[in-house]
Amino acid sequence: MRSNIPGNLLTTAMAVMPHTNVTRALDMALSMDVPFWPQLPNFSYTEDMYVQAAEHFPGIVLDMEKRTLRFSMDKFAEELEATLLQFDDPVYFDVSETYSAVYHRFLALDLENRPAIRGQLEGPISFGFNIIDQDDRPIIFDDTVRPFMLDFMAKRINVQLARLKRRNDNAFMFVDEPGLQFLFSAMAGYSDLKAKGDLDRFFAQVDRPRGIHLCGNPDWDFLLNLDLDVLSLDVYTNAEVFASYAASIRKFLDRGGVIVWGIVPTGFETFAQEEIPSLIQRLENVWRILWSKGIDREQMFAKSMLSPATCCLINPDKERTVERAFKAVNQMAIQLRDNYLR
Template sequence: MSQLIPGKLLTTAMAILPHDHIEEALKLALTLDIPFWPQLPHVGYYEDMYVQAAEHFPGIVLMPEQNSIRFDTPKFYDELPEMLDHWEELAYFDISPTYSVVYHRFLEMDLSSYPAIRGQLEGPVSFGMKILDENDKPLIFNDQVRGMLMDFMARRAQAQLTHLKTRHPGAFMFIDEPGLQFVFSSMSGYTDRMAAEDMDRFFSQIDRPRGIHLCGNPDWQFLLNRDLDILSMDIYTNAEIFRCYGKDIKRFLDRGGVLAWGVVPTGFEAFDQESQDHLIAVLEGVWQTLAEAGISLEQILAQSLLGPATCCLINPDREKTVAKAYSWVKALSRQLREKYALT
């Protein structure tokens, strides 16, 4: 496949921000080369990524007063026919204004001057691991429901991508899958084979460009061999591990894939101890290792984005360190683009 997402060390970020005010969060997101609509759980219950993903899924029980969400199996079978009746109505699966004021505010903006824009949805594996049924069992282990969950979430991702493309032809999607790092734990009964089948089924129903974002440390070979257009990761924490997958990374890039390098920490303590020069050294050290695996620096630069390493909702200074991290991401991009003569 050809490269579908801009590279050349342009900037973007994952979606969750610690802001209490929508306009300030949007303002920050719009400072990046590839902006996104923020998910703001501090603003309200319905701005949470799991709640947003749950809209219209049969069997969901929302409990705003407890800041919780559950799944009820009998309710699922009662509500399933109604959802299936709407299956051909793509707009039905988009995020409604009730479930995100921020998303619709973003869509009202003039975004034409950006090289691309980005949306996101909580992934089906992470959703299935997080949401518990009436027996406190994660939804992902329900064999009667899991397939429908994959198809439903694909429908939701497709609806959002279609809507975003009406605002910008270069729109693409992150599927947030923090739960994928637990698939490979010996404690998980959800195997990598099951995850591969489910993820391939899921992505086969979504137009390009689309890919995965996660901040954890999964089996990188597993992810690099999925049919993705972009993989976004926390390289700040996982540099020493990720650099060991040269052959898989080369295969991913040769297919036209883009890597979003999350290099600037957003946690208060880690950020306070860092320097921009050190973060550049981290990146260039990984790139040097990949060059030794036969990947040219020119290809890496052409197929790379830069971003913060993780989301962060728990800093004592709330959004201040996160905003500083975004400014560093932009500074690193400027410095490296100048150094390597990227235009």
């Protein structure tokens, strides 16, 4: 596994943002070393990450007025053949202007001289858990729909990545998978063994560089052993747990994997409790544990980026805390690069 994803403590961020001003959101995304196109569900329901992923998916029942996204098996059967006929059409599988106010504006920018750029799409596991059929059952349990869903999402990711690579040779993709943390609960009803097989099938079709972003706490051994180029996580919340997986982290880094350390909280109350020195200390505590367990410092920094810890759509000050968190990530990166890379 080798990729052109940069490390050396450069900054990026998750795409879901609370903004209703498209230009302001794009400016914030461009303030990071590795920019991305924002997803703005407060601006429009079509900007919701599940709704965006559902564009052209057969069987989808979208109600913009009620802001609901459901699935109909009868509608799926009616639309499947027409969708299969479109599988060689990249325009059909791309994110349309109707479903993103900012994606096509982002692609129109001069992004060639950035260290990299990034896109994203909701992953199949989370999509399958979240989309409910006419019997109130997640579609991930349907043995007819699930294989098609894996192929459909892989196609959409590849089309987007190809467009991004035309703007920057080092473009890469996040597959957003918040649902992975539920795989290991007794309530999931979808085993980690089945998920591993499905994700192997999925990633076998997905072009590199590709990785997973999630804010939850899954089985890190499971995740670190998937065929990924990058893993983006909320280390602010999951620091102690993640640090206990040093052996798998070392193998991931040895394969060329990049870790995006999500360290700055974006929630109003949590952010107010922290300062940049306390956040640096929190991150360094994790790093020291890993170094003590044999992780090579230089290798780790060469394969590390920094980001906010999570997305946050609801704060009493609306966009301001999120924007302050973006600024804090960039300030932390400057200080940490001074401390460790010079």
